[in-house]
Amino acid sequence: GIQVEQSPPDLILQEGANSTLRCNFSDSVNNLQWFHQNPWGQLINLFYIPSGTKQNGRLSATTVATERYSLLYISSSQTTDSGVYFCAPRGNQGGKLIFGQGTELSVKP
Amino acid sequence: GAVVSQHPSRVICKSGTSVKIECRSLDFQATTMFWYRQFPKQSLMLMATSNEGSKATYEQGVEKDKFLINHASLTLSTLTVTSAHPEDSSFYICSTTGSGYGYTFGSGTRLTVV
Numbered sequence: 001g002i003q004v005e006q007s008p009p010d011l012i013l014q015e016g017a018n019s020t021l022r023c024n025f026s027d028s029v030n031n032l033q034w035f036h037q038n039p040w041g042q043l044i045n046l047f048y049i050p051s052g053t054k055q056n057g058r059l060s061a062t063t064v065a066t067e068r069y070s071l072l073y074i075s076s077s078q079t080t081d082s083g084v085y086f087c088a089p090r091g092n093q094g095g096k097l098i099f100g101q102g103t104e105l106s107v108k109p
Numbered sequence: 110g111a112v113v114s115q116h117p118s119r120v121i122c123k124s125g126t127s128v129k130i131e132c133r134s135l136d137f138q139a140t141t142m143f144w145y146r147q148f149p150k151q152s153l154m155l156m157a158t159s160n161e162g163s164k165a166t167y168e169q170g171v172e173k174d175k176f177l178i179n180h181a182s183l184t185l186s187t188l189t190v191t192s193a194h195p196e197d198s199s200f201y202i203c204s205t206t207g208s209g210y211g212y213t214f215g216s217g218t219r220l221t222v223v
Contacts, residue, residue, distance in 0.1 A: 033211060033212060035214075040216075041200055041202075041216065041217040041219070042214070042216050043202065043204075043214040043217075045211050045212060045213070045214075048211045086153070088212075096143075096155055096158070097143075097155075097212060099152045099153045100152065101151070
């Protein structure tokens with residue numbers, strides 16, 4: 001199955017800073033999503049982005065499918081951005097999302 | 110947007126008892142439901158996939174007799190942890206597609222077996 005590697009595993013930011021989270025995957029994908037898990041465990045769907053670039057407010061994501069990676073950009077970070085960010089691609093062979101290990105982000109005031 | 114209601118949010122049970130977790134799609138039909146387990150500081154691990162009206166498909170290493178999944182209607186799927194043991198303590202999350210918003214997740218159930 002697909003192997004997913006996210007980096008960095010942990011990240012501490014000062015409020016207002018920008019950051020880039022990376023997701024590498026080992027095989028072709030037909031779906032890739034980024035999720036944010038808040039400190040209470042709720043998963044929020046951020047982007048559906050099998051290829052190309054999308055933006056939603058302070059967040060944007062880019063997936064380069066041919067090079068098998070995706071990036072999540074967070075600009076002007078806020079304390080409410082804290083939590084774990086997961087990348088979850090889905091391979092061409094089946095319908096399961098495979099979650100990476102996540103990047104735990106902590107934004108300090 | 111689409112909402113998946115998951116209950117209970119938190120449950121403590123005694124070792125050897127069974128616990129049922131419900132996931133209900135509120136404004137759309139959930140033909141397929143995915144059940145995940147998440148241990149502290151770890152990622153989500155898919156346990157099983159259920160389709161309405163048919164038997165669930167379990168991932169390798171997941172005991173189907175211990176984690177009973179029922180998906181009897183298009184809006185309700187349940188996971189029953191039978192004869193729970195302390196090592197079953199975890200965060201259980203359901204997820205479904207079909208809402209038009211990609212994958213939608215329930216709010217999770219934190220199970221503690223004492």
